[in-house]
């Protein structure tokens with residue numbers, strides 16, 4: 001056991017942290033809520049709720065260009081989130097941090113802006129077999145529009161990408177590799193540093209879908225040498241409707257705007273418009289100001305706990321949960337990669353995930369059932385759907401025990 | 416609480432579905448799909464003039480959707496097309512309205528608990544949506560979306 005692990009197990013005050021999350025204090029169907037759906041969206045601490053409220057109560061104004069006091073305050077608060085996101089990702093400059101609605105919009109922005117300028121007929125884009133639909137469909141649409149080819153890195157039965165096969169897919173026509181840092185359906189942590197280096201050796205760029213990674217592990221875009229990195233605020237304790245796209249400055253500069261409108265321009269005449277500098281070139285219109293401010297509070301809150309400590313606690317929960325679930329007769333865990341984080345997807349012989357989800361809900365336990373926006377993953381494992389318990393640092397070992405008891409209850413009902 | 420939703424009859428029909436087989440001489444066939452859970456269902460209907468002589472289904476789904484298909488195929492036999500469609504309407508009301516449970520549903524009332532679980536209504540109606548397209552002669556797969 002590493003020193004961090006044993007230190008975490010004794011000192012991580014999960015009960016105190018849970019006090020910060022008002023949602024967790026309720027009963028569902030007469031039972032204390034056990035929230036195991038953080039991969040879909042994370043719960044929000046008071047720090048975030050209060051920051052959004054304070055913005056609306058005290059500082060509310062549109063940002064940029066206002067000379068009055070409120071506008072200056074709201075601009076400063078919003079832009080401070082950009083700086084926090086830059087530090088959170090260890091990016092080189094605030095100019096590389098673009099506000100988007102979420103991971104989905106981040107991927108679409110790159111596919112649309114970079115893709116339409118740089119992709120030609122016959123070029124190739126590589127994704128993986130475990131991508132979320134949001135890192136499949138934008139590339140598919142782009143490939144269709146450009147007569148380019150979409151290629152897919154396969155995975156093994158544990159749910160690990162097969163790097164030898166990936167190597168074979170790379171060739172001089174490969175222009176972009178787009179993969180998830182962590183799979184939402186399987187929990188696999190992909191070796192993205194190595195995969196990015198391989199893409200670069202082939203002369204391709206790499207976009208990392210960090211939706212599931214940002215809340216669970218230390219992300220360093222410069223150490224990874226990622227060209228683009230996207231994540232969603234709402235999975236990172238922040239509100240919905242806000243997210244971050246990181247892009248290397250030189251690449252962003254060489255991309256056309258994504259949308260036209262206010263804020264993204266320098267000068268406009270009916271003959272010609274010149275565009276604003278980075279990152280504003282990609283931020284047309286009044287943004288989600290309250291959301292941005294909420295996200296800043298979320299990143300600050302995470303920083304206050306320390307992402308390494310979060311990761312260590314979740315790792316122990318995952319280890320314990322996996323051990324406990326594996327013991328249940330007829331239960332099979334889907335996704336058994338050696339490197340995993342925060343997600344346990346499973347099926348139970350003869351019982352449909354929807355029935356599992358409903359019975360667990362009656363026990364106060366929130367899990368997700370279905371294809372998790374990753375239908376190709378379900379096909380790969382020959383299951384129509386799975387039940388997914390996803391963890392966050394505010395979950396406890398006792399909650400894992402309740403999940404196990406809930407699953408036995410499910411088995412009893414459908415025996 | 417579990418047993419208000421998963422009543423004995425539902426559990427019984429989900430574990431031992433009736434009429435769960437293909438039908439070679441069916442004269443109406445339709446496929447249903449629930450993209451939410453990936454459930455697929457094939458429905459076979461054999462008509463004699465205006466009367467449903469036989470009905471069967473194949474597919475894999477949750478307990479609610481399997482039991483619903485099983486009980487539906489049982490309750491259809493001997494009904495005219497008009498009667499079958501009227502039953503569909505009643506069943507739909509049972510699941511989606513707050514009104515008193517109407518009569519004429521027979522065993523199908525066991526699904527009354529589903530109305531408290533809006534996320535599961537589509538599971539219970541998949542077979543019936545599919546029936547509608549079979550009776551209307553559409554051979555496009557129907558989707559609950």
Ligand SMILES: Cc1ncc(COP(=O)(O)O)c(C=O)c1O
Nearest residue numbers: 102103104132134184209211232
């Ligand atoms: C791996 C992964 N990528 C992308 C997304 C899409 O995120 P959003 O819906 O916030 O844009 C998700 C959300 O479930 C995800 O888990």
